[in-house]
Amino acid sequence: MDLLTSLKISSSGLTANKKRMAAISSNIANAQTTRTAEGGAYQPKEVVFGSEPVKESFSEILSGEMDDNAQTVIAKEVTNSKKPPILKYEPNHPDANAEGYVAYPNINTMEEMANMIEASRAYEANINAMNTAKSMAMKDLEIGRN
């Protein structure tokens, strides 16, 4: 348990939010994609966050000194959104079905932009926590130096 634990926790926050950013930009980029490798329209991606105890050194785990009060965050899984695709009547589109409807991914760009701002703020907050841990660690070195 030291300030490095705080750094570990904050860096897990950075990683998780980067994964979220990747999902969001993938959704925005593929807002009009009607053809994918899996077949059908692009499925919007959603990142699910989960918390996990900080991974300490092996000896600490063995001696049961882990304390699970402070938790890191991980992007548990990237799932396909359950939103059904939007059908648009475009009979001349190459991906139109027999009735002339094309399945477009159900992506609201505004919603994705709002999520992006949220992810960016979360990222900044984690950076802030990291800087605080760093400057407190530096302050430690000043003890007795006068």
Add this chain to the structure above:
Amino acid sequence: MNIDDKTTQALAASLKYRKMRLELNASNIANAETPGYKAKKIDFEEALARALDTDEQQTLKTADSKHFNVGGGGFNNLQPEIYEESNGIVSPDGNTVDRDAELAEMAENKIMYDASVQLLNKKLGLMKYVVGSDR
């Protein structure tokens, strides 16, 4: 003057628990969007005040070293309270982290940490002065 007196011990305890608080702040901020995560808080000020026994009311005096130390308990068995925030804002996914409040608490915690380090340095400076005053 003792090197390991009440002041030094209290400052050391303060540094220790402020580090712990930072860890919880970092954890809360990292998990600000984890469904079901409950914000964690640490309350050590009260335990520290009890150990310092500033008003000399709370400690039961002991007449023998084998007696249990009731009340103050000294700095060695400080028991800070770590609890889950239950009456904060609860978002629909069950998360209770208020990110802005965490950032504010973290800033305050850092200032108090720096103050503790400064006080510790003053204390050490005082001792240095005493040691060197002969020359």
